[in-house]
Amino acid sequence: MSGNRTFSMIKPDAVKDGHNGAILKIIEDAGFRIVAIKKTLLTPELAGQFYAVHAERPFYQTLKDVMSAGPIVAMILEKDNAIADFRELIGATNPANANEGTIRKLFAKSLESNAIHGSDSDENALIEGNFFFSSFEKF
Ligand code: CMP
Numbered sequence: 001m002s003g004n005r006t007f008s009m010i011k012p013d014a015v016k017d018g019h020n021g022a023i024l025k026i027i028e029d030a031g032f033r034i035v036a037i038k039k040t041l042l043t044p045e046l047a048g049q050f051y052a053v054h055a056e057r058p059f060y061q062t063l064k065d066v067m068s069a070g071p072i073v074a075m076i077l078e079k080d081n082a083i084a085d086f087r088e089l090i091g092a093t094n095p096a097n098a099n100e101g102t103i104r105k106l107f108a109k110s111l112e113s114n115a116i117h118g119s120d121s122d123e124n125a126l127i128e129g130n131f132f133f134s135s136f137e138k139f
Pocket of ligand 1: 112113
């Protein structure tokens with residue numbers, strides 16, 4: 001992958017509250033192409049695998065609980081400068097610090113239930129995309 005793709009996941013709280021359509025519209029209006037998309041459910045074990053990088057953090061159990069509480073929407077997105085532009089679009093991890101108009105400012109409830117995930121690097125986008133979709137690079 002050459003920096004034009006990212007992985008994102010609409011989190012269970014935002015899915016449950018019916019925000020999929022509004023969030024997808026913001027993403028497409030910002031110029032991202034939806035390369036692949038899937039609504040699915042993470043078990044606590046799968047959520048733990050996805051967020052294994054946080055295994056030693058005090059919030060790991062909460063993260064697994066929150067991420068397995070209901071369906072998520074996983075997607076691969078494409079745009080020039082995808083990683084950085086998407087993280088700007090979603091806003092700060094803690095919605096209290098998110099800029100006006102960002103997805104987290106609009107839809108996040110808390111740091112734990114912060115509406116949406118976006119990969120933080122090309123390397124992690126590849127790993128995370130392949131977690132949900134076969135042949136991430138071939139779509
Ligand atoms: P996300 O971008 O999906 O990556 C890891 C998630 O862990 C993050 O969003 C937050 O929802 C959550 N998280 C990060 N830091 C903390 C923290 N200090 N306390 C609780 N949850 C956190």
